[in-house]
Amino acid sequence: MIVVLQKNTTFSSNVTTHEKQLVVILQPMKVIITAATLLEIKPLVEHLATVADLITGHEYSIKHHTVKVVIGGVGMMATAYNVGKEIIMYQPQLVIQAGIAGSFDRNLQLGDVVQITSETLGDLGVEDNLVVKDMFEIGLLKENEAPFTGNQLINPHQLPYFNFPGVKGVTVNLVSGSIPTIERLEKAYQPSIESMEGAAFHYVCIQEQVPFVQLRSISNYVEIRDKSKWNIPLAVQSLNKALTGFIDQL
Numbered sequence: 001m002i003v004v005l006q007k008n009t010t011f012s013s014n015v016t017t018h019e020k021q022l023v024v025i026l027q028p029m030k031v032i033i034t035a036a037t038l039l040e041i042k043p044l045v046e047h048l049a050t051v052a053d054l055i056t057g058h059e060y061s062i063k064h065h066t067v068k069v070v071i072g073g074v075g076m077m078a079t080a081y082n083v084g085k086e087i088i089m090y091q092p093q094l095v096i097q098a099g100i101a102g103s104f105d106r107n108l109q110l111g112d113v114v115q116i117t118s119e120t121l122g123d124l125g126v127e128d129n130l131v132v133k134d135m136f137e138i139g140l141l142k143e144n145e146a147p148f149t150g151n152q153l154i155n156p157h158q159l160p161y162f163n164f165p166g167v168k169g170v171t172v173n174l175v176s177g178s179i180p181t182i183e184r185l186e187k188a189y190q191p192s193i194e195s196m197e198g199a200a201f202h203y204v205c206i207q208e209q210v211p212f213v214q215l216r217s218i219s220n221y222v223e224i225r226d227k228s229k230w231n232i233p234l235a236v237q238s239l240n241k242a243l244t245g246f247i248d249q250l
């Protein structure tokens with residue numbers, strides 16, 4: 001059974017974080033599972049249809065929990081609006097963002113599932129002739145000003161069940177496909193993976209103080225664009241194995 005501490009749970013001061021995480025909340029838990037596109041989590045939706053009861057629309061009941069599936073759209077703008085709105089209206093105890101991603105790290109294999117420990121914005125800034133400067137460098141965003149820690153959007157939650165390798169993510173509007181861009185992002189942020197939604201998701205969840213996890217499976221390497229090298233079916237398969245595993249242990 002998944003353990004998530006409710007916002008208003010209080011413990012005496014001698015209870016360790018680990019012990020707190022072992023407290024099983026028996027109250028019904030509301031979970032949002034979100035992806036940019038239905039394609040990425042279709043096997044999960046099919047699984048829910050067989051093991052859970054459909055309540056309304058995209059909401060399922062399983063044991064004493066409810067799971068809502070939210071297709072947030074591709075990119076940061078759609079994600080911030082759609083996922084943010086759902087979190088505020090639904091007031092979940094846990095939000096999972098699931099999606100495919102590109103990897104900078106050649107030690108990760110296509111189909112590997114990772115969880116993102118921190119996110120940063122890869123292409124929000126200015127071009128100063130041939131130099132790209134981000135919002136922190138030009139002073140329009142302040143390091144360490146909430147929800148940022150330094151220039152990162154860190155996930156502060158370590159949730160049971162989600163024990164996938166933790167890596168850093170960078171989020172872009174324009175999928176990286178040139179050597180100068182890839183080298184700039186690696187030098188500036190040392191990311192392992194790249195997505196188009198992760199930072200928006202972290203931003204919304206940190207601001208709303210809701211426990212969250214971002215799961216990504218590797219569909220491609222971040223390199224000069226060659227779609228023939230991508231393996232989306234494999235990435236979707238392993239991502240959904242992780243998601244259905246989570247559902248089955250609720």
Ligand SMILES: O=C(O)c1cccc(C(=O)CC[C@H]2O[C@@H](n3cnc4c(=O)[nH]cnc43)[C@H](O)[C@@H]2O)c1
Nearest residue numbers: 036074099100101102175176194195196197219222
């Ligand atoms: O270039 C195309 O024709 C094309 C067709 C389908 C999908 C794409 C994507 O770029 C997928 C974007 C989608 O998947 C995530 N994703 C996957 N790989 C990467 C990447 O290397 N860099 C950034 N995002 C990636 C992303 O989060 C989107 O939701 C292209």
